Amino acid sequence: MTLLQPTPGSRPQHILEVQDLTKMFGGVKAQDHINFSIEKGIVCGLIGPNGAGKTTLFNMITGIYRPDTGKVVFNGKDIRKTPVHRLVKAGVARTFQHVELFSSMTLLENIMVGMHVRTKAGFWAAVTRIPAMKREERQSRQKAEELLEFTGLAEDAHKMAGDLPAGRQKTAQIARALASNPLLLLLDEPAAGLNPVETHALGQLIRKIKQSGITMMLVEHDMSLVMEMSDKVVVLDQGKKLAQGTPRQIQSNEAVMSAYLGNG
Amino acid sequence: MQEIVQYLFSGITTGAVYAVIAVGLSMLYSSTELINFAHGEFVMIGALAMVTLWVRIGLPLPLAVAGAVAAGCMLGLVFERLAIRTARNPQPITLIIITVGASIFLKGAAMIVWGKDPFSMPSFSSHESIEIFGAALLPQSIWIVTAALVLAGGIHLFLKQTLTGKAMVACAVNKKAAWLSGIPSEKMGILAFGISAGCGAVAGIFIAPITMSSYDMGTILGIKGFCAAMIGGLGSLWGAFAGGLLLGILESLGAGLISSALKDAIAFVLLLLILYIRPGGLFAAKEAKRF
Amino acid sequence: MMTDKNKTIWIEYLVFLCVVSAFGLITENTYYLQIMTFIGINTLLALGLNMLMGYTGQVSLGHAAFYGIGAYTTAILSGTYAINPWLALVCAVAAAVLIAFIVGLPTLRLSGYYLAMGTLGFGMIVNIVIREWGDVTGGASGFVGIPVLEAGSLVFMSGASYYFLVWGIVFAAIIICRRLLASRTGRALRAIHDGENAAVAIGINTHALKLEIFMFSAALGAVAGFLYAHFVLFISPESFGFMFSIKIVTMVVIGGMASVWGALLGAAVLTLLPEVLHGFAEYEMIVFGTVLMVVMIFMPQGLTRGIMDIIRTARRARA
Ligand SMILES: Nc1ncnc2c1ncn2[C@@H]1O[C@H](COP(=O)(O)OP(=O)(O)O)[C@@H](O)[C@H]1O
Ligand SMILES: [Mg+2]
Numbered sequence: 109m110t111l112l113q114p115t116p117g118s119r120p121q122h123i124l125e126v127q128d129l130t131k132m133f134g135g136v137k138a139q140d141h142i143n144f145s146i147e148k149g150i151v152c153g154l155i156g157p158n159g160a161g162k163t164t165l166f167n168m169i170t171g172i173y174r175p176d177t178g179k180v181v182f183n184g185k186d187i188r189k190t191p192v193h194r195l196v197k198a199g200v201a202r203t204f205q206h207v208e209l210f211s212s213m214t215l216l217e218n219i220m221v222g223m224h225v226r227t228k229a230g231f232w233a234a235v236t237r238i239p240a241m242k243r244e245e246r247q248s249r250q251k252a253e254e255l256l257e258f259t260g261l262a263e264d265a266h267k268m269a270g271d272l273p274a275g276r277q278k279t280a281q282i283a284r285a286l287a288s289n290p291l292l293l294l295l296d297e298p299a300a301g302l303n304p305v306e307t308h309a310l311g312q313l314i315r316k317i318k319q320s321g322i323t324m325m326l327v328e329h330d331m332s333l334v335m336e337m338s339d340k341v342v343v344l345d346q347g348k349k350l351a352q353g354t355p356r357q358i359q360s361n362e363a364v365m366s367a368y369l370g371n372g
Numbered sequence: 373m374q375e376i377v378q379y380l381f382s383g384i385t386t387g388a389v390y391a392v393i394a395v396g397l398s399m400l401y402s403s404t405e406l407i408n409f410a411h412g413e414f415v416m417i418g419a420l421a422m423v424t425l426w427v428r429i430g431l432p433l434p435l436a437v438a439g440a441v442a443a444g445c446m447l448g449l450v451f452e453r454l455a456i457r458t459a460r461n462p463q464p465i466t467l468i469i470i471t472v473g474a475s476i477f478l479k480g481a482a483m484i485v486w487g488k489d490p491f492s493m494p495s496f497s498s499h500e501s502i503e504i505f506g507a508a509l510l511p512q513s514i515w516i517v518t519a520a521l522v523l524a525g526g527i528h529l530f531l532k533q534t535l536t537g538k539a540m541v542a543c544a545v546n547k548k549a550a551w552l553s554g555i556p557s558e559k560m561g562i563l564a565f566g567i568s569a570g571c572g573a574v575a576g577i578f579i580a581p582i583t584m585s586s587y588d589m590g591t592i593l594g595i596k597g598f599c600a601a602m603i604g605g606l607g608s609l610w611g612a613f614a615g616g617l618l619l620g621i622l623e624s625l626g627a628g629l630i631s632s633a634l635k636d637a638i639a640f641v642l643l644l645l646i647l648y649i650r651p652g653g654l655f656a657a658k659e660a661k662r663f
Numbered sequence: 664m665m666t667d668k669n670k671t672i673w674i675e676y677l678v679f680l681c682v683v684s685a686f687g688l689i690t691e692n693t694y695y696l697q698i699m700t701f702i703g704i705n706t707l708l709a710l711g712l713n714m715l716m717g718y719t720g721q722v723s724l725g726h727a728a729f730y731g732i733g734a735y736t737t738a739i740l741s742g743t744y745a746i747n748p749w750l751a752l753v754c755a756v757a758a759a760v761l762i763a764f765i766v767g768l769p770t771l772r773l774s775g776y777y778l779a780m781g782t783l784g785f786g787m788i789v790n791i792v793i794r795e796w797g798d799v800t801g802g803a804s805g806f807v808g809i810p811v812l813e814a815g816s817l818v819f820m821s822g823a824s825y826y827f828l829v830w831g832i833v834f835a836a837i838i839i840c841r842r843l844l845a846s847r848t849g850r851a852l853r854a855i856h857d858g859e860n861a862a863v864a865i866g867i868n869t870h871a872l873k874l875e876i877f878m879f880s881a882a883l884g885a886v887a888g889f890l891y892a893h894f895v896l897f898i899s900p901e902s903f904g905f906m907f908s909i910k911i912v913t914m915v916v917i918g919g920m921a922s923v924w925g926a927l928l929g930a931a932v933l934t935l936l937p938e939v940l941h942g943f944a945e946y947e948m949i950v951f952g953t954v955l956m957v958v959m960i961f962m963p964q965g966l967t968r969g970i971m972d973i974i975r976t977a978r979r980a981r982a
Binding site: 170172191192193195196197201202204208209210211212213217220221222224225227228229230231233234235237241244245248284285288 | 839842843845846847848849850851853854856857858860861862863864865866867868875879921
Binding site for chain 3: 407409455458459463464465466468469470472473474475476477478479480481483484591595598599602606633634636637639640641643644647648651
């Protein structure tokens with residue numbers, strides 16, 4: 109399908125390589141020599157108890173934090189010095205653990221602003237309303253409507269994003285991230301706070317996104333969702349990589365089990 | 373040499389006044405997260421009340437000082453009750469404009485009470501000035517610096533040693549947690565307002581003998597106080613104090629050695645430099661921004 | 664094909680044009696025309712600041728600096744150096760935009776109170792420079808000898824001609840702001856306002872965009888300064904000081920943040936109020952301060968929203 113068509117130009121087999129990543133916050137080692145890589149097109153689960161460093165890892169992959177040592181290679185390029193907006197343009201998108209929609213804008217506008225890196229109209233185009241700008245605006249609107257259709261949010265298009273129920277806001281975040289046509293989509297606890305029906309729908313959505321060829325990383329505490337969706341799972345604990353493998357391998361890994369039990 | 377020492381003396385004196393203004397602002401900020409643009413007006417009230425009570429009515433000095441400080445505190449409390457507490461939607465920008473409104477109001481009221489003409493006031497003591505390195509150190513200066521140190525020290529002890537003070541610090545750190553543990557954060561807020569306005573009045577009493585006092589003297593003093601508080605690190609008591617002293621000294625040196633025309637610009641250049649290089653202030657620990 | 668939203672916008676524009684032209688054509692009283700001209704000039708200031716503060720969420724307590732830069736640039740160029748005022752306008756806007764760029768580069772990295780204090784410091788410095796650079800600016804006593812604006816045979820003197828010049832520019836500025844807000848850039852600005860972290864994360868270069876809008880608001884401020892200088896023909900530093908910066912902020916907040924018509928309403932209220940309050944003589948400041956406090960205490964969303972709320976409750980009460 110063309111809606112989610114990832115930006116062309118990806119060469120290497122691994123879309124993401126994390127090499128020897130370390131990050132300290134004061135005395136806390138939020139990341140401790142992390143290594144792993146993700147093949148193109150898969151869903152990679154990232155699990156671990158609260159405070160394990162999952163969100164921090166996302167923040168480093170998206171360029172919001174810079175690693176103390178080690179590097180992140182996205183699509184064959186070292187992105188240690190790439191500014192966030194360039195990274196988004198290169199194809200990294202994310203959602204937040206705590207929903208951060210733009211609450212004074214409608215849902216449709218939220219999705220349209222998600223296309224920022226794929227659109228061009230600047231100050232002068234807006235003021236003069238040249239035909240190219242009008243065309244771009246029309247296309248953005250249409251694509252946003254399609255994305256809302258795709259994520260099942262079409263009927264809320266003109267509601268204020270802040271007024272939507274929590275579950276829909278979570279989905280809306282995914283739609284907004286998809287609007288930037290990512291190669292790699294990072295989902296931070298997308299199922300937290302969802303009821304079983306919503307979680308099921310989320311699973312369907314993740315599947316559909318995967319079918320369109322987008323690689324995903326999924327941070328989740330809902331184990332059945334992670335194990336069902338993921339091709340590969342990485343386990344973090346206190347900033348260290350505890351294990352990595354297929355869902356089945358992880359489920360039978362004793363270190364992982366004790367980390368979870370040990371932390372309640 | 374003699375010149376420079378002289379500049380230092382006068383710089384430290386004005387610096388002590390800035391320090392007291394900044395301490396008041398900073399302590400209010402740390403317990404209520406409010407920046408009070410009317411703070412300078414409390415300085416003005418302190419100075420003018422002092423003129424009236426001491427010079428006009430002829431009260432004994434301690435009584436006059438107590439009266440002027442009380443006037444500042446009372447106005448602070450009334451302002452908090454009437455304007456800050458009643459605000460329906462205490463967004464920072466609305467609160468800023470409320471304090472600006474209060475500042476204009478107080479200025480207008482002072483103009484009616486004291487008129488438009490400036491007042492001068494004799495110094496508190498008539499002792500001879502002391503000569504150090506050939507520069508004259510006025511007893512007035514010793515007075516002011518000592519009193520400023522005592523005041524800041526007193527506030528420090530209050531915050532660190534007394535139960536009420538500790539509760540106030542707790543409110544500053546985390547309002548909700550403080551509330552959960554039974555600290556009445558509302559009372560703490562009004563207390564902070566009272567102390568802060570009192571500090572402003574004290575600064576006014578200090579400055580009255582150094583310069584002319586008039587109804588419109590407050591605004592620029594309040595702004596300089598912000599600069600000092602920012603330079604030292606917003607919310608830090610001794611940071612604000614040090615920021616005030618530093619500002620006073622640099623202004624005095626700059627005015628004497630470079631150009632008196634640019635004296636007022638020094639505070640703002642310094643403020644911008646600090647904001648660009650160390651936005652947390654000179655004495656704040658650098659901390660990573662949470663995302 | 665015209666959507667409902669488009670239609671209401673055109674109706675608003677039509678009403679605006681009718682009211683403005685009717686007032687300009689009917690009123691003979693030069694005092695009223697003069698006040699209305701000042702409202703127009705202040706509207707430009709409020710519009711610019713509203714783009715930065717209301718829509719993008721970046722407070723500036725130094726906006727009067729750009730007003731002053733605009734006014735003094737045109738005064739010096741056209742007054743001292745006898746350069747054509749319209750060319751001076753271009754220079755004034757260029758100067759303001761350039762200074763906004765240089766100052767904004769470090770300042771707009773700050774946020775909250777730090778940004779407020781940074782812009783305040785900048786405004787103070789500009790004002791001190793104007794006051795102390797006496798050889799060029801006339802210093803504290805002000806600048807005399809600003810030429811009258813002319814275009815062909817048309818002379819813009821106080822009265823209806825200047826009134827129409829100013830309000831024509833206001834109308835253009837309103838359209839520009841509206842178009843900007845309804846575009847990709849406008850959405851990105853509002854995104855920064857709603858959540859800067861999320862705005863960064865979806866790929867908006869927030870710093871560059873803030874800088875852009877800061878420069879835009881500076882340009883509008885400079886145009887306002889230009890219009891002011893050639894209207895009053897004598898300028899002095901007090902008109903561009905800290906208190907005026909605060910007054911512009913107040914226009915935006917009182918009128919209602921993030922509202923184009925709110926900027927106009929705020930400018931009107933803050934321009935008219937002192938005129939009305941002249942009757943109170945020495946009680947003027949007390950009343951002005953009280954009005955500010957009362958409006959902010961009871962209508963924190965500004966008059967536009969506040970009045971709409973009152974009407975709504977009244978209707979509900981009647982029903
Ligand atoms: N900006 C920050 N400053 C200080 N400490 C942080 C910051 N961000 C995260 N941390 C710390 O890093 C650790 C990992 O946090 P996080 O990545 O949020 O964990 P998770 O998402 O796995 O629950 C925690 O101890 C957290 O307190
Ligand atoms: Mg997390």
